[in-house]
Amino acid sequence: MTEQVMRPLSVLIAALGGEGGGVLTNWIVAAAQTQGLPVQATSIPGVAQRTGATTYYIEIWPLPVTDGKHPVLSLSPAPGEVDIVATTEFLEAGRCILNGLVSPDRTHLIASTHRVYTTFEKMAVGDGRFDLETLLSACKTRSRDAQLLDLDALALSSGSRINAVLLGVLVGSGKLPVTEAACRDAITTGRIAVDANLRGFAAGLKVADQQEVRDVGADTSALLREAETRLSSYQGADYAQLFNSRMQPFADSAPELLTEVAKGLTRRMAYEDIIRVAQLKTRTGRRGHLAGGFVEGEVVHITEYFRPGLREVCDILPAIIARRVLSWASVSPGRMNLSWPMAMRSTTITGFLMLRFLASLRVMRRLSYRYGVEQAAIEGWLADINKARGTDQGLALEIAKNARLIKGYGDTHARGVAAYDAINDDLVSAALKGQEASVEAIAAARNQALSERPG
DSSP states (O other): OOOOOOOOEEEEEEEOTTSOHHHHHHHHHHHHHHTTOOEEEEEEOOOGGGTSOEEEEEEEOSSOOOSSOOOOOOSSOOTTOOSEEEESSHHHHHHHHHTTOOOTTTOEEEEEOOOOOOHHHHHSSSOOOOOHHHHHHHHHHHSSEEEEEOHHHHHHHHTSOHHHHHHHHHHHTTOSSOOHHHHHHHHHHHTSSHHHHHHHHHHHHHTTTOOOOOOOSOOHHHHHHHHHHHHHHHHOHHHHHHHHHHHGGGTTSOHHHHHHHHHHHHHHHTOOOHHHHHHHHTOTTHHHHHHTTSOTTOOOOOEEEEOOBHHHHHHTSBHHHHHHHHHHHHTSGGGGGOBOOEEEETTSHHHHHHHHHHHHGGGGGGGBHHHHHHHHHHHHHHHHHHHHHTTOHHHHHHHHHGGGGOOSSTHHHHHHHHHHHHHIIIIIHHHHTTSSOOHHHHHHHHHHHHHOOOO
């Protein structure tokens, strides 16, 4: 009879900066030690701006040592030899799979399905988001079994942090050789936002046997509702009504065209300016979400960084003033490079009031230079789509998709607009006039622009 060889349980945790991955690791280590289990943990710091993962590696011997012989535990994970991989964000699961740390014959994968977009995804001229269908398929086929849950939503609903929810899911899965009681004791003795973390832990335990299958398809009705909510927050209920009236001519369109127009129109109407940035930084619940998980009684400071350039300042000025300033700046290229770096603490009365003042300029946005430019451009885009769909649905769809080029703030937005204008002035105009310009040529030009990274 073959003797079964006992080995340690290996756990790899991939977290984003500030999510408490180190605290989660400490809880697991403390729970294991409480039960007398040999345990060892190491960590590898990540790289800034989501270009590298912050990982924590834990090995636990599943039984207490009784003969005085302590096992030798590894300091780092080896491809194909990790029992549990747990990630606090969906793309981090893909990173672990790519690195060979998730294997179909051994690894139990736990991943949060929410996304925190990487710098490269945000830098793309158009929609640079990683394809979720590909990622979902990889999670299912490259692991022994997978639990895919929106842990971020659970953390928000329970008023806790994602690390506490993940601990609950880990323990509830039955894969860790630690008890619920030992983990609750570790949270309590850790003295870090104890009540909130215990709630998060309980929420994770409750859903540990559930699994979410990510729906990567588009629900048009849900998309339209989300657009109304976003635009109401952006500029008021009447602005959301303007969106609805602009969408009305497309009500009988094919689902793909309707969805593309709705996405593009929402993004273009809710364009990013200084006012919008201030709105987001002072929105209800943001401060509590950022400050969660800190030691009770600890003073928390949140510093907001801005660097608006001359064009961004002109965007929110009345049109007549902005045109004069831009005319003055056009005389010398260096003037357009002017910028004003700012750092303000939104946790102080002065800093918060400054941000609220900027956000309050929303009531004057309709008088601003950028507002007039954007609305005229939107009307032209919609008119082109409407003109094309009367004779060529394929052309209408490609014109709608060209809005993917326009997004972001500052240089990202300027590059996108330049690419959009070039395609529109050349290929789209020719196609609408019945001249030689194919739908394929428009798609190819757009895809080329989307694939180019800033130099």
